[in-house]
Amino acid sequence: xxxxxxxxxxxxxxxxxxxxxxDLSMRGLEVALLERYDLATGATGRSHALLHSGGRYVVKxxxxxxxxxxxxxxxxxxxxxxxxNVGGLFIGLDVDPPDYAEKFIKGCKETxxxxxxxxxxxxxxxxxxxxxxxxxxxxxxxxxxDPFKLTLLNAIDALDAGAKxxxxxxxxxxxxNKKDVMGVRVKDNLKNKLKEFYADIIVVAAGAWNRKILxxxxxxxxxxPNRGTILVISGRIFNRVINRxxxxxxxxxxxxxxxxxxxxTTSVNVSDPDDNSPSxxxxxxxxxxxxxxxxxxxxxxxxxxxxxxxxxxxxRGGRExxxxxxxxxxxxxxxxxxxxxxxxxxTYRLMAEKVSDVVSKKLGIRAPCRTHKEPxxxxxxxxxxxxxxxxxxxTKLPIAKILMRWGALASTxxxxxxxxxxxxxxxxxxxxxxxxxxIQRTFARTIGDIMRRTRATMGPCQGQNCTYKISSTLYDxxxxxxxxxxxxxxxxxRRRWAGMRYILNSHQxxxxxxxxxxxxxxxxxxxxxxxNDE
Amino acid sequence: MSETIVDTIIIGIGAAxxxxxxxxxxxxxxxxxxxxxxxxxxxxxxxxxxxxxSYKRSDWxxxxxxxxxxxxxxxxxxxxxxxxxxxxxxxxxEATVNLGELFDKFLYGNYTKNVLIPTIFGTxxxxxxxxxxxxxxxxxxxxxxxxxxxxxxxxxxxxxxxxMLKTALKVFDICNIRINYxxxxxxxxxxxxxxxLETIVSEIxxxxxxxxxxxxxFPAIFDSIETVKKIEKELNIHIAELPSTPAxxxxxxxxxFLVNLAEKYGVSLIHADxxxxxxxxxxxxxxxxxxxxxxLEYKAHNYIIATGDLLGGGLELYTDLISGVAHIKETLxxxxxxxxxIENLTKQDFFSRNGHKLSRIGVRIxxxxxxxxKNGKExxxxxxxxxxxxxxxxxxxxxSGLGVVxxxxxxAVNEIFRGE
Ligand SMILES: Cc1cc2nc3c(=O)[nH]c(=O)nc-3n(C[C@H](O)[C@H](O)[C@H](O)COP(=O)(O)OP(=O)(O)OC[C@H]3O[C@@H](n4cnc5c(N)ncnc54)[C@H](O)[C@@H]3O)c2cc1C
Ligand SMILES: Cc1cc2nc3c(=O)[nH]c(=O)nc-3n(C[C@H](O)[C@H](O)[C@H](O)COP(=O)(O)OP(=O)(O)OC[C@H]3O[C@@H](n4cnc5c(N)ncnc54)[C@H](O)[C@@H]3O)c2cc1C
Numbered sequence: 001x002x003x004x005x006x007x008x009x010x011x012x013x014x015x016x017x018x019x020x021x022x023d024l025s026m027r028g029l030e031v032a033l034l035e036r037y038d039l040a041t042g043a044t045g046r047s048h049a050l051l052h053s054g055g056r057y058v059v060k061x062x063x064x065x066x067x068x069x070x071x072x073x074x075x076x077x078x079x080x081x082x083x084x085n086v087g088g089l090f091i092g093l094d095v096d097p098p099d100y101a102e103k104f105i106k107g108c109k110e111t112x113x114x115x116x117x118x119x120x121x122x123x124x125x126x127x128x129x130x131x132x133x134x135x136x137x138x139x140x141x142x143x144x145x146d147p148f149k150l151t152l153l154n155a156i157d158a159l160d161a162g163a164k165x166x167x168x169x170x171x172x173x174x175x176x177n178k179k180d181v182m183g184v185r186v187k188d189n190l191k192n193k194l195k196e197f198y199a200d201i202i203v204v205a206a207g208a209w210n211r212k213i214l215x216x217x218x219x220x221x222x223x224x225p226n227r228g229t230i231l232v233i234s235g236r237i238f239n240r241v242i243n244r245x246x247x248x249x250x251x252x253x254x255x256x257x258x259x260x261x262x263x264x265t266t267s268v269n270v271s272d273p274d275d276n277s278p279s280x281x282x283x284x285x286x287x288x289x290x291x292x293x294x295x296x297x298x299x300x301x302x303x304x305x306x307x308x309x310x311x312x313x314x315x316r317g318g319r320e321x322x323x324x325x326x327x328x329x330x331x332x333x334x335x336x337x338x339x340x341x342x343x344x345x346x347t348y349r350l351m352a353e354k355v356s357d358v359v360s361k362k363l364g365i366r367a368p369c370r371t372h373k374e375p376x377x378x379x380x381x382x383x384x385x386x387x388x389x390x391x392x393x394x395t396k397l398p399i400a401k402i403l404m405r406w407g408a409l410a411s412t413x414x415x416x417x418x419x420x421x422x423x424x425x426x427x428x429x430x431x432x433x434x435x436x437x438x439i440q441r442t443f444a445r446t447i448g449d450i451m452r453r454t455r456a457t458m459g460p461c462q463g464q465n466c467t468y469k470i471s472s473t474l475y476d477x478x479x480x481x482x483x484x485x486x487x488x489x490x491x492x493x494r495r496r497w498a499g500m501r502y503i504l505n506s507h508q509x510x511x512x513x514x515x516x517x518x519x520x521x522x523x524x525x526x527x528x529x530x531x532n533d534e
Numbered sequence: 535m536s537e538t539i540v541d542t543i544i545i546g547i548g549a550a551x552x553x554x555x556x557x558x559x560x561x562x563x564x565x566x567x568x569x570x571x572x573x574x575x576x577x578x579x580x581x582x583x584x585x586x587x588s589y590k591r592s593d594w595x596x597x598x599x600x601x602x603x604x605x606x607x608x609x610x611x612x613x614x615x616x617x618x619x620x621x622x623x624x625x626x627x628e629a630t631v632n633l634g635e636l637f638d639k640f641l642y643g644n645y646t647k648n649v650l651i652p653t654i655f656g657t658x659x660x661x662x663x664x665x666x667x668x669x670x671x672x673x674x675x676x677x678x679x680x681x682x683x684x685x686x687x688x689x690x691x692x693x694x695x696x697x698m699l700k701t702a703l704k705v706f707d708i709c710n711i712r713i714n715y716x717x718x719x720x721x722x723x724x725x726x727x728x729x730x731l732e733t734i735v736s737e738i739x740x741x742x743x744x745x746x747x748x749x750x751x752f753p754a755i756f757d758s759i760e761t762v763k764k765i766e767k768e769l770n771i772h773i774a775e776l777p778s779t780p781a782x783x784x785x786x787x788x789x790x791f792l793v794n795l796a797e798k799y800g801v802s803l804i805h806a807d808x809x810x811x812x813x814x815x816x817x818x819x820x821x822x823x824x825x826x827x828x829x830l831e832y833k834a835h836n837y838i839i840a841t842g843d844l845l846g847g848g849l850e851l852y853t854d855l856i857s858g859v860a861h862i863k864e865t866l867x868x869x870x871x872x873x874x875x876i877e878n879l880t881k882q883d884f885f886s887r888n889g890h891k892l893s894r895i896g897v898r899i900x901x902x903x904x905x906x907x908k909n910g911k912e913x914x915x916x917x918x919x920x921x922x923x924x925x926x927x928x929x930x931x932x933x934s935g936l937g938v939v940x941x942x943x944x945x946a947v948n949e950i951f952r953g954e
Contacts, residue, residue, distance in 0.1 A: 280858045280877060287855045302855070424688065432688070468655075468779065472691035482697045494884050501880035502853075504860060506844075509851040509892070513844040514577065516884070516893055518779055520930035522579045524659040526885045527587060527594070527931070528705050 006032045006164075008359055009184060009199040011171045011213060012206030014044040015147065015345055018154040018165075019352030019371070020205055020359075025161035026374070027360060027367040032197055033155070033163060034186055036170035038449045040151040043207050044345060045452065046276070046308025047147050048230060048264050050241060050255050051075060051083060052346040053140040055090055055115060056248055057323055058107030059100070064323035065111040067347045072141055074349060078375045081407040082149040086256055088142025088241030089123060090115070093292060094133045096246045101136045104245060115140050129237045131295050142241035144257050147345055148452050149405075152442055153376040156409075160377070167443045169195070174202070174217050174334070181217075181336040190445060190484050201359055204339040208273035208309035219333050223341050224317035225273035225309040229282040230264035231503070234301040237261050237294055244293070248319055251289025258404075260303065263290045269317040273309040282307070283502050301507065304499035313342040325351045327358055336362075378407025401429050405454060413437040424473070425456035425466040432473060439477045446484075447471055447492040467492070486525065493519065536830060540564045542950060543821060543834040545866060546848070547803060548575035550921025550939045551840035552792035556633065557947045559799035566832065567796065568806040568823060572789060573846025574922060578935065579653070579777035580754070580784025582637075582663035584626065584645055585611070586933030589888060594660040594706075597646050598937070599623070608898075608926040610938050614945050616901050622941065629944040640791050642669040649673070650706060654690065654753065654778035656698025658706050660933060664777070665784060667762045670749050671774035673703075675710040680747035681776075682738065684718050684729070690753040692717065695776075716741045731761065735768045742771070749774060754782040804830075811867050816915050836950050837917040839905075840943075841866055843896060848923040851895075862895050864923070869905070869913070871897055871925070889928035896925025903946040918946035 008024055010017045013035025021033045035041075054069035076083060092101055108115040116139045123137035124130055155165050168189040175183040175196065183198035204213050208225035236256050244252035255262045266282040283305055291297040312321035325343030338358060343351045353369045360367070380403070402410050413433040422431040438444040438453040450456055450470050457463030457470070471489060475481040481488075493515055500508045520526040542558050544551045547569040555565045586594055588601030595601045602619045605612050615622035626645045630637040643649065643663030650658050650673045664672065671679075681699075683692035692715035699713050718729070718737045738750065754775040756762055766773045777784060793803065808824040821832045841848030853860045853876050860879050862871040872895060882890045900906045903918040920942040922935065929935035 284856055284858065432686075469688040472688040472694055475691060475694045475697075476688075482694065485694070485698065490885055497880075497884045502858070502876055503855065504851060504853050504876060504880060506850055506852060510844045512892060516890055516930050517574070517577070517845070519655075520885065521933065521935065522653055522659065522777060522779065523655045524653065524657050524933075525655075526887055526889075527592075527659075528657055528702060 003198060005183075006030050006197065006199040007363060008032075008201045008203060009034065009197055010203045010205055011184065012042070012204065012209070013039040013151070013155070013165070013167060014042045014205070014207050015040065015151050015154070015348040016207065016340060016343065016351050017203075017205035018151050018158060019348045020203055020340075020355050021158040021163045021165065022154045022161070023352045023356040023369055023371045024359060025158045025163040026370050027356065027365055029359075029363070029365065031158065031163040032199065033158070033165050034169045034171050034184065034197070035165075035167045036189060038167050038446070038452065039155055039165075039443065040148045040452070042209070042273075043308040043310055044147050044151055046228075046230070046306050047345050048228075048253060048255050048262055049144055049147050049257050050253065050346075051143040051145040052344060053088060053115075053142045054111060054113035055088070055104070055108065055138070055140040055142070056243060056253075058111050058113050059103045060247060061323050062107065062111050064344070064347075065107065065113055067324065067350060068344065069111060069113045069141075071347045071350050072143075074372045075145065075346070076143070078372065078379075079145065079150060079153070080375075081379050082146045082153065082376075084144040084256070086142070086144055086240050088140045088243060089118075089127065090136075090138040090140060090243045090245045091123065091130065091134055091293065092136035092245035093131065094135055095292065096135070096244060098135070100246050104138065113140065127238050127240060127242065129294055129296075130242070131293055136245055138245070140243075142243070144241070144255055145345070150345070150348075150376075152453065153378060156377045156442060165443055167449075168445055171213065174337075176217065176334060179333075179335050181334045191480060199336075201336045201338065201362060203355060203359065204337070205341075205355070207311035207341060210311065210339050210341045212273070214330075214339060217334055217337070219330055219337075221328060221339065221341070222313065222315050224312050224315065224321065225270050225275075226312045226317050226321070227268045227270045227276055227307050227309055228265035229268075229278040229286065229305060229307040230262050231283065231286050231290070231305050232303040233261040233263055233290075234303050235259065235261070237300065242293055251286040254290070254293060266307075267310075267318050270309065276307045276309055277498055278305040278307045278502065280502055301505070302503045303508075304496075305503055306499050311341045311343075325354075327351075327354050329358060378409040380408040402434070406434075410434075412441070424469045425454070428455040428458060430454045430456040430466070435470065435473050436477055439474065445474075445478060446488045447474070448488075448495065450474070451492075463496075489519070490525065537833065538566070538830070539833045540566045541834060542566075542836045542838060543568065543832055544838040544840055545569070545806075545809065546573065546840035546842060546846060546921070547793065548573040548789070548840060548842050548846055548921060548939075549792060549936055550842070550923075550943055551838065552789075552796050553633075553940065553943045554838045554840060554920060554947055555796045555801040556792070556799055557943065558950065559796065559801045561951065563950075565801050566834070567801055567803045568809060568821070568832075569803065570806060570847060572786075573842040573848075574935075575792075576785050576789040577845065578785040578788065579779070580665050580788045581651065581659075581661040581668070581777050582641055582643070582936045583660075583929070583933040584648070584662040584937035586648055586660035587931060589931075592887070594648065594650070596648055598626075598648075598662075599646070601932075606926070610899065610924045610927055610942060611934070613899060613901055613926075614903065614941050625941050625944050626937075629940050635795060636791070637663065640665065640788075642666045650708075652695075652699055652702070652751070652776060654695065654776045654782075656695040656702060658699075658702045659777075662937070665759065665775070665787065667754070667759045667775045668777060668784075669774060670772040671751055671776060673706075673708055673711060675708065677710075677749060678712045678714065678747045679749045679751055680741075680745060681713065681715040681751045682718060682741070683715070683753065687753075690778075695751075714745055714747060716745060731764060731768075735765060738765075738769055742769070748772060751776055754778050754784045757783055757787070759787070809866060813867065813914070816913060818914060818917055835916065836953070838946055839866055839917055839919045839923065840921045841923055843922040846922065849895060864897055867914070869897070871895065887931070889931035893928040893930050894925060897923055898926070899924055899942070901945070902949045903942050904949075918949060920946050
């Protein structure tokens with residue numbers, strides 16, 4: 001049996017886990033990260049993708065506001081290539097409490113969140129689709145950040161610094177020796193195999209799942225999973241982030257994200273963090289709140305809905321809970337066990353730094369944190385775009401799309417191909433070399449993994465033409481893919497279905513009908529179970 | 535404004551519309567097909583299913599007769615045959631015998647007997663008829679099959695198909711078939727391989743030097759079946775295409791074959807951007823058709839509505855997010871088909887063995903293929919609803935798609951003749 005011992009094992013491949021992996025391996029430690037599915041399949045990948053200015057929390061949660069404002073600036077330095085610097089507006093409507101504006105201005109001042117008041121006219125000129133009942137408007141430093149990319153780039157950087165990143169590896173039991181934690185037993189979720197990994201220190205960074213994982217060693221922490229739901233709206237009705245000028249509540253943020261707007265969120269305490277199917281009631285709430293900002297909601301095309309579990313600290317949960325974070329040292333129960341939870345996507349780096357400080361201290365490591373100084377992989381200066389287009393002899397459209405996906409990392413696979421005759425996904429312009437790169441260098445193992453990395457299958461045809469081609473490429477590139485091929489196809493389609501079932505309208509209904517026919521009528525997948533299915 | 539009067543006007547040129555027009559035109563009727571575009575028929579895999587599964591047994595059926603009794607009473611087969619298996623049998627018999635060009639020449643099979651055919655996914659499905667180009671792929675005990683693909687043509691992965699097929703054969707309890715695979719050396723782009731016949735033939739010849747096989751399986755990439763026959767002749771070995779997803783040719787080929795046949799019998803096909811139906815009492819009196827920027831008027835004694843389901847455009851679904859209700863509408867006459875809570879409509883698993891409510895939506899008909907309301911009252915006297923626009927069945931579970939098309943068409947056509 002392989003008894004290799006790592007310095008640190010991290011459980012959880014959300015933004016916080018990979019942030020810690022990057023930080024620690026940059027400090028020279030030998031790190032292994034375990035994620036039960038793909039990276040960012042928890043709260044991170046289902047978040048609102050808002051790089052907070054801090055404005056949302058200036059009244060209710062000033063500590064979090066300050067953290068957001070600080071980290072907002074750090075991320076603009078190290079991750080500018082995955083940030084869409086759209087800016088944000090706080091909009092007070094006639095239905096919003098009029099006295100909130102003054103509290104907001106005061107809060108911004110106290111927490112160092114930059115905000116400028118605009119006239120109503122200016123605001124409507126900036127965002128002509130806003131409802132005309134705007135009373136107050138403030139401009140803040142909000143931006144869109146791609147949460148999935150952020151996670152992936154942290155992981156690639158950690159990998160380059162020597163970390164081992166293992167996706168589809170689920171921690172199921174801690175291996176302990178009296179009062180010491182020794183390692184974890186892990187289930188390989190693709191191959192259904194058990195494995196063991198050993199380390200001096202184990203960090204549990206599994207967000208809303210922390211409570212469940214720590215209860216395996218009878219540690220009880222106050223973390224309440226809280227579900228938030230988001231609607232994906234086709235097209236850009238707003239070009240800036242729109243926040244409502246009121247205490248944080250349901251359906252009061254709209255974030256522009258690529259060719260869509262994300263309308264969210266809700267807040268429902270749940271006992272099981274895996275309970276993340278949006279409910280009809282949540283969808284209705286979002287729709288009605290969205291209508292207050294944009295009156296023509298009924299004519300929009302809603303593409304799908306998704307939900308994720310916030311890892312909230314404390315017993316109360318919901319909107320009451322603070323958005324700050326906490327590092328727990330479980331020394332007294334099990335030596336070498338640490339956990340972290342709470343926080344925001346925006347503040348992940350700070351969280352990782354604090355955890356890494358604790359770990360370093362325990363292991364006697366002096367190396368300082370460098371994560372705020374070094375840009376993430378793929379970083380490129382946006383002014384270089386024209387030069388890159390010429391160098392790779394591309395036309396502007398595909399290169400812009402590919403750069404958006406990979407930044408300068410694209411050079412590794414662009415040099416080996418001409419894109420024209422190697423397209424897998426015609427809608428999103430994804431090439432074979434890109435898919436191979438995603439598999440070989442960025443831990444992609446399933447159709448969904450490829451989709452998250454390349455946006456393949458996300459275009460107008462919804463994967464009708466490329467789903468099969470992707471699995472075919474996976475089969476040729478990954479040993480043993482056949483073992484879970486059908487499981488993969490099925491779970492991919494099931495997940496897409498879950499995201500659109502409540503908002504089914506003519507377009508999605510037709511797509512669903514076609515998928516049903518392709519895979520069940522022709523493929524007969526509803527009648528035969530082949531390989532290692534279910 | 536010009537006004538045209540014919541015997542029957544058919545709306546839709548999927549299998550349902552075209553079959554109707556062919557049967558009617560061959561008996562001397564003057565018929566007209568109006569269409570918007572192509573529908574499910576063109577996307578289909580080109581096999582002709584009658585009934586492959588029932589709801590009570592998990593095994594596939596060797597004939598539709600085995601599953602008939604287990605079908606629910608609202609199933610179009612049950613309605614159209616008035617609950618009598620013999621009636622269904624004679625409908626199918628007459629409909630197939632009367633169209634030898636399709637059932638004996640273009641297709642291969644028998645309405646009473648199902649066969650098993652491998653698919654492009656490496657799975658296996660039961661069907662009644664396959665296109666002749668697929669005939670040799672029908673699974674028979676004690677054969678060697680060789681799956682051939684092209685390098686870099688990821689749409690078709692012979693190694694993956696072979697791998698899956700071996701497992702699928704075990705599921706279907708077939709043990710005497712040996713599966714092998716090979717690649718042609720020729721590089722191809724990701725669009726359909728454009729390789730000359732000579733190259734294909736000579737490359738396969740060299741593969742066959744060291745791989746013995748009875749049958750070669752190919753992706754359905756050729757526009758015409760003649761090409762398959764040519765390769766077969768050159769190599770002197772059985773070749774078969776695998777039923778596959780759209781972008782492949784099999785469904786389009788079936789659709790074009792029917793278009794050609796209809797035209798041969800003098801059916802006129804007219805593109806319609808929009809159709810307005812005038813209903814008076816319970817009769818359609820006139821169609822006003824927007825075609826190539828002109829408005830044309832058409833009248834007929836009878837009308838056949840063969841506009842398909844969601845995929846063809848005959849049905850439309852709209853969900854009201856505030857009430858959570860999905861409204862399903864018939865698009866041509868604007869009839870409400872069903873209002874159902876979206877929760878209910880979508881709760882089944884995507885791969886449920888018992889099917890999916892979404893695949894079951896559609897209009898209600900009576901035994902003469904006329905539209906009826908909940909209480910069975912006929913809503914339109916001189917119109918017949920045929921094909922996948924009919925609800926109450928799930929072709930994705932039953933493997934009954936074109937079978938229901940055929941049976942409803944035959945009933946409608948005979949109703950029309952009876953009324954003459
Ligand atoms: C709807 C919603 C919107 C949000 N919007 C924003 C926003 O716009 N801006 C912002 O800054 N923040 C936002 N947040 C908050 C932010 O998303 C989270 O705070 C952050 O992503 C948490 O990251 P994490 O790594 O701690 O947890 P997660 O991303 O949940 O990661 C935990 C990981 O652990 C894995 N795991 C679980 N059990 C095991 C196991 N046994 N073994 C191995 N792995 C395991 C899970 O699969 C998961 O990938 C939002 C949250 C929600 C829910
Ligand atoms: C991927 C797939 C694979 C399948 N595989 C099989 C199989 O192997 N075997 C099998 O038996 N069945 C199969 N089926 C099912 C079968 O294809 C369908 O049930 C059948 O083709 C339906 O035919 P139709 O003529 O009723 O509808 P369609 O073929 O959809 O035709 C509808 C026609 O109506 C026209 N139309 C609609 N609205 C209007 C309007 N307002 N004005 C004018 N024209 C209009 C459309 O343009 C179109 O021409 C498959 C289906 C799919 C989607």
